[in-house]
Amino acid sequence: MTGGLRGEAVVAGVAEYAPERRYLGPRVMTLEQWGDLAAMALDDAGIPAGDVDGLVCSTVRESDMFVPATIAEYLGWRVDYAERVDLGGATPVGMVWRAAAAIELDLCEVVVCAAPARPTPSLPAHMPRAWSPFGASSAIMGSPQAEFDIPYGNLAQNGGYAMIANRYAAEFGYDPRATAKIAADQRTSACANPDAVFFDTPITIDDVLASKVVADPLHVLEIVMPCAGGAAVVVTSAERARRAGSPHRPVHVVGCGEHLAHKTPTYTPDLVRTPVGHAADRAFAMAGLARHEVDVVEPYDCYTITVLLTIEDSGFCGKGEGMAFVRDHDLTYRGDFPVNTHGGQLGFGQAGLAGGFSQLIEGVRQVRGACGGRQVADCDIAFVTGTGGIMSEQAAVLLRGG
């Protein structure tokens, strides 16, 4: 491949609110959280706020439209690059490669990407609700989902992922102990991460299989736990990071890919060959890296089946071999194929759109060598993915230590 990222941009700063299952702190508006997370991430990078000249956002509670301008004004930034990314769980990975591309194009030099996800103050009764009981499905008139999916009870995520799992079972076979092992292995890593919501709460394969079935074959312990949190990163040029005198090892964004073709899985040509395959191929080709050179894999994990399909379709094993691969490898941070070393969102918690940042930030911290008790030895290369909707939009990045 020619073109693509040259690896000149780095993730220089990261910040996270530790996820909380029951948030008891003060409720502040999204813009205030944005500023708080941005300040922490800039502090981590050692870059003053006045140097920010780019921002990438998603939604904020305070405004349905004109979100980048709202944020720039609120935080006092004059930016040359502003973007709103709308890729569900793939948003954070999509934000970071866009920021890296903008920096390599010389459009800007210091880009903040953030996803606040703590509860905001309660709205007066007459205000329109931000929350929808239809989840990620659109119930708005004229939406194909409103007309052809939701009336059948097909909405939000559980049913779709369960149907993907059952289609996989028919094509390749299904081992409930293997998918349960993904949850159990990730939980082992969560137990080595004091910020994880399930720190100090180990589970076994049998615990997973004994937990309630939500939509056959998915058990509740194979599904992410929604919680409060938030995250931000600073992407800048390697040169600017050096000048900042950061104590951290620079983490270069050396490859990326993204693919999407459907919103509702009913309309995808192939339920079990997922978009991340195309995204991963592009990312590896761009980076000039091989799968075996990856030290940690941080795949988006809304469900265990997402991890299985991502390992497979990203090319770490052959198609249809994922169940055996999971059985044959230790996926914990101390294992021979470390996956979601922070516990994954299954063990760490899924704080809204910040959930996808957890994988990215863990990849950065592993490459920095800053993971303490769950550090993977000699970690130079991290593969990180994001997944939005029901295996709808997926993005991948490769991070490499400088």
Place this chain on the structure above:
Amino acid sequence: MSTVDKPRPLPIEPTRPFWDALAQHRITIPRCDRCGTWVWYPRPRCPGCLSNELTWTPVTGAGTVHTSTVTRQPIHPAFADETPQVQAIVELDVGVRMTTTLVDVEPRVVEVGTAVEPVFDDGPDGITLLRFRPVRRATDPSVSAGPPSPGRR
């Protein structure tokens, strides 16, 4: 009976012929005059070639289960009275895949590839939903004498 109104289809102009036919227990699917693509869900331009010359074409509704699941917890309160619900993606013989539910079955995953036939679920609002049930064969153990098709509200 749910206390929350079920979300119902609100036909728009490009989709109304489908719902009108379905209310008469006929299934029609748009087919592209230019490239032959069967288009599901209905829309004015073909996703194969963007032609806007499509013809509503009758089909029998015969198909197979592409995949299914049993949702054991309602994701939305309006569907509490239908839980457990056998959700499915059905592939019609002409190749299009539809979101639907399987009725006249026990609440368990229905095997991929099971032959199904349409069930017209008429609602009091004049809208008919297109559900499916396994084609009955005298010796087929996957077909049970389960509960009948749900009445509407």
